[in-house]
Amino acid sequence: MHENTPSIAIDGARKSRGHMTKSRIRLTIAIAMVVFAVVAIRLVMLATVQVDDVTLGQARPALTATRPALLDRNGSPLAIDxxxxxxxxxxxxxxxVDEAVEALSAEFPTMDRKWLRERLDGDEGFVWLKRELTPQQKERILRLGIPGIDFVSESRRFYPGGNVAAHILGAVNVDNVGIAGLERHLDQREVALLQDLGFARDRSLQPVELSIDLRVQHAMHRELEDALTRYQAIAAAGVMMNVQTGEIVALVSLPDFDPNMPAGALEEGRINRITAGKFELGSTLKPITAAAALDSGLVQITDEFDATKPVQFGRFRIGDFHAKKRVLSLPEVIKYSSNIGTIKMMQAMGKERFRAFLTNVGMDGSPVIELPEKTQSQIKDKFSEVGAATASFGHGLSITPLQLLTAYAALVNGGDLIAPTLLPRDRIAALANSKKVINERTSDQIRYLLRLNAIEGSGRKAAPDGYRVGGKTGTAEKVVDGKYSDDKLLNVFASAFPMDAPQYAMVILVDEPKKEDERSGHTAAWNAGAVTGRIIERVAPMLGIVPNLDPELDAQLVPVELR
Structure with missing residues (x-):
């Protein structure tokens, strides 16, 4: 019996150790199961977290709202998403959180770490970290594998032409909401409604075609950029319109900005001078005064006016810049840009009729156009004798260049005042909402006067051979500290072409130009007029207007009374 005792003890020890091993295995398995259960519960919790639908007051689905593409009249893209x-x-x-801050700070060194930590250390379901990244940045961040960091695809507006049509298109903000130009105009109308209804999310909207011709727009932009350098001007602007439909085919105002970086629009001087700037436009108003006088029936194309000496108004005397000091025919009044003759034309019909005519041709209020950036003209409700006199040749009243263009279009198209538009419009639709402001006979006479000035007067530099351009210069002294300045000029040229069958009108503005060289001058003919000629020479072929040097075309413009 005693011989078996050690064997029994050994067996007992073995059994005891086996029980302990099994208990340890069971405990290990239980602990592992608890750990796995905790992890599983956490994963389920994370998977079921509902991301907030609203961030910074905006519904998340709206973050991917799209905008319609904007196309020029030939289908070229001006703005796309x-x-x-x-x-x-x-x-x-x-x-x-610490790990996430470290990883993201390495990717975005300029991002404030304190701000980032505050954004990440909370219980929110959605916070922005950075908008509009590159695909490469997205790929690098995804490789970091940070839980709770993700991406959403947003629609970003892209303007392929950069600055070329900046003041037409405007810009959008980071949420793809229009803040200027046509982009803002569209948001005030159908685009905002479609987005609110959910029809503009994650899908394409029907493109919006504009009346702009990108080829003409580009040519005008290039020539005006050249003008800034050539004449050392502080600004330049231009606009061209189809006189039969009111469609704007080009509009440029320099300095401008890149809509892809809209903050540049806030820099000083980058306003749209065509619609949001008002100026004294000088002698470009003289053909309008002539049209008012001729259409009243109180002045005839054959009339003459005594310009031998200045006109006296009390202590004020108004004379001519290039005084002829003789009697001038009405065509000579325009050809020589006579202030004296223009005043006497206005006086022949009366200052009340003249003031009413300015209203009739759209000079009051702000210009009619789809752009939000507009300003009100500044014209006195009633003219004094001297006020009417200075207004007749474009001083003492301020209007926008677009209002001048609209009036010129009516002067040459047969007398129909048509509101300008940046959207396509045919002749029938244009006439349906037009207003007759002068009769066709007066329009024919004005076409002759404008063409005469381009052939023999101040518009010669604006009339390339064969395109039958007509127009009028305007050299206005700018007001500085309440006084007219002798050396700060705003120069304008208003034109139309071809005068035998007018299709387009244009206004070009050059602000504070210097002489190009010692042989040149600084009045409008030397800069605004020359720019007009270069633009027309470039774009007329694009618009289907071919040169024609037949002298009979000009001869046919001469009124019967003067033949």
């Missing part, structure tokens, strides 16, 4: 990734975080899903 592209999809870009934007980075957001769901703080309640982030496991290690």
């Amino acid at each position: 592209i999809q870009v990734p934007s980075l957001f975080a769901e703080p309640r899903r982030i496991i290690d």
Whole structure:
């Protein structure tokens, strides 16, 4: 019996150790199961977290709202939407805030770490971290594998032409909402409604075609950029319109900005001078005064006016810049840009009729156009004798260049005042909402006067051979500290072409130009007129207007009374 005792003890020890081993295995398995259960519960919790639908007051689905493409009249893209990734975080899903801050700070060194930590260390379901990243940035961040960090695709507006049509198109903000130009105009109408209804999310809207011709727009932009350098001007602007339909085919105002970086629009001087700037436009108003006088029936194309000496108004005397000091025929009044003759034309019909005519041709209020950036003209409701006199040749009243263009279009198209538009419009639609402001006979006479000035007067530099351009210069002294300045000029040329069958009108403005060289001058003929000629020479062929040097075309413009 005693011999078996050691064997029994050994067996007991073995059994005891086996029980302990099994208990340890069971405990290990139980602990592992608890750990796995905790992890599984956490994963389920994270998977079921609902991301907030609203951030900064905006519904998340609206973040991907799209805008319609904007096309020129030939289908070339002016503004399109592209999809870009934007980075957001769901703080309640982030496991290690410190790790996330370190990783993201390495990718975005300029991002404030304190701000980033405050964004990530919370219980929100959605916070923005960075908008509009590149695909490469998205790829690098995805490789970091940070829980609670993700991307959403947003629509970003892209303007392929950059600055070329900046003041027409305007710009959008980071949320793809229009803040200027046509982009803002569209948001005030159908685009905003479609987005609110959900029809503009994650899908393409029907493109919006504009009346702009990108070829003409580009040519005008290039020539005006050249003018800034050539004449050392502080600004330049231009606009061209189809006189039969009111369609704007080009509009440029320099300095401008890149809509892809809209903050540049806030820099000083980058306003749209065509619609949001008002100026004294000088002698470009003289053909309008002539049209008012001729259409009243109180002045005839054959009339003559004594310009031998200045006109006296009390202590004020108004004379001519290039005084002829003789009697001038009405065509000579325009050809020589006589202030004296223009005043006497206005006086022949009366200042009340003249003031009413300015209203009739759209000079009051702000210009009619789809752009939000507009200003009100400045014209006194009633003219004094001297006020009417100075207004007759474009001084003492301020209007926008677009209002001048609209009036010129009516002067040459047969007398129909048609509101300008940046959207396509045919002749029938244009006439349906037009207003007759002068009769056809007066329009024919004005076409002759404008063409005469381009052939023999101040418009010669604006009339390239064969395109039958007609127009009028305007050299206005700018007001500085309440007084007219002798050396700060605003120069304008208003034109139309071809005068035998007018299709387009244009206004070009050069602000504070210097002489190009010692042989040149600084009045409008030398700069605004010359720019007009260069633009027409470039764009007329694009618009289907071919040169024609037949002298009979000009001969046919001469009124019967003067033949």
